[in-house]
Amino acid sequence: MNNLLDPAALESLAALAEAGSFERAAQLLSITQSAVSQRLRALETQVGQLLVVRSRPLRMTEPGKVLLRYARQLQALRADAARELGATQTREERLPIAINADSLATWVLGALDALVHAGQREGYGLELIVDDQDFTHDRLREGEVLGCVSTVSMALRGCTCQPLGHMRYIAVASPAFVAGAMPTGLNEANFARLPFIVFNRKDDMQAQWVARAMGVRDPRLKERFVPSSEAGARAAVMGWGVAVIPELLARPHLDAGTLVAIRPEVTIDVALYWHQWKLGSGIDAPADDGAANARPGLMEQIGQALIAGARAALLQP
Incomplete structure (x- = not known):
């Protein structure tokens, strides 16, 4: 398999997972349904596996979930790069995270408020996906989200896990x-x-x-x-x-x-924990400025905001 995966095809895969149909995915990407279908077929041919079950709604296969995780991470990295470069994006990058309903009803909105307002200026948007705290971790593993608040204390391979409190x-x-x-x-x-x-x-x-x-x-x-x-x-x-x-x-x-x-x-x-995929620490600063001066990536900022908000609101052991 060629290791160079087409970013446009991966973006189409993420849109299909988000939208659940070729028609709505095409609308999200502002391209034709035929173009979405061609990109998906090309990606499936490249990896040699079926990635999407053509049902209503569409479903990701297990190989599709693997590439979906990769596509989500590319979205976050692309948003980081555009923000660091001051570039104007034609489409707002969506950063999905899974939150349990009770956290959403109590402390999460206050913790994320500053980042949401910053996202309106900088061309990215948070999407909060709600599920039971025992099941948000499944959404992270399947590539649906980039981070989650969960009761699971063990990090997935390629992820970090930090305690939030009780x-x-x-x-x-x-x-x-x-x-x-x-x-x-x-x-x-x-x-x-x-x-x-x-x-x-x-x-x-x-x-x-x-x-x-x-x-x-x-x-x-x-x-x-x-x-x-x-x-x-x-x-x-x-x-x-x-x-x-x-x-x-x-x-x-x-x-x-x-x-x-x-x-x-x-x-x-x-006990609640914050999990997120490891995406690096944003765009590196020039060598003479020192790596410590690099601006944290968006997912790192989201994690930091949630950890600070949780530690102010939740019981700390």
Whole structure:
């Protein structure tokens, strides 16, 4: 296989992964569908493997995911180069990162605010992809994102991993729900009858908390699905059930008296980590200036911002 992969073909592969169809990929790249198809066929011929399953939506094959990771890294490096050179880009470079919903609802936006505004000036854009903290790492491994906030503590080959801190979860409910549904408190006799507000079917935080609080294994809960961290907290305020949510998210409601803590001595602390692909440290400074003066690359800046934001907001062991 020729080691020189066509950057335009790799860009088309990334657009196909992003858009899910040839038509939308062509729109993203401002070229024809035929050109996207030709670039993909040429890339598949060059590597000798099928890269995309032509389904609806399109799916990356395992070799396609390998090249997608490479294509994403090239996008980030291209954005670094354009920013360092002060070049005007015809298309905003997209830097996708995967964030768990609870971090997004609490500390992430503040941590990334300055970089988002800088990106508007410098021609790059952050894309935040939301998933459960136990599954964001899968998106990094499959090449969908360049970095992720995850509960996984082991770095992938070619990636770095840095601890962010612990997010503490507590159980809460509205005062009216507590008075009406469990006037004597949450206990072994009533927990299975009470509704628990759950983010989605990947979310096992409520089950973890009940197992710890009640001393039972694999508790079966009455679940009410609300697929949003903020909406889940609001549902608890409205009396929909018990919610196990980040203390950061619950604190304003606890202070206002619209939520009360249930068994406040029982908490779950979830360790979070920042993972990102190693892309180098940006465009090197001239030798006589010293490498220490090189401007950090965009992914390094994103990582630094998230680490600083997390360490200010999360519990530090």
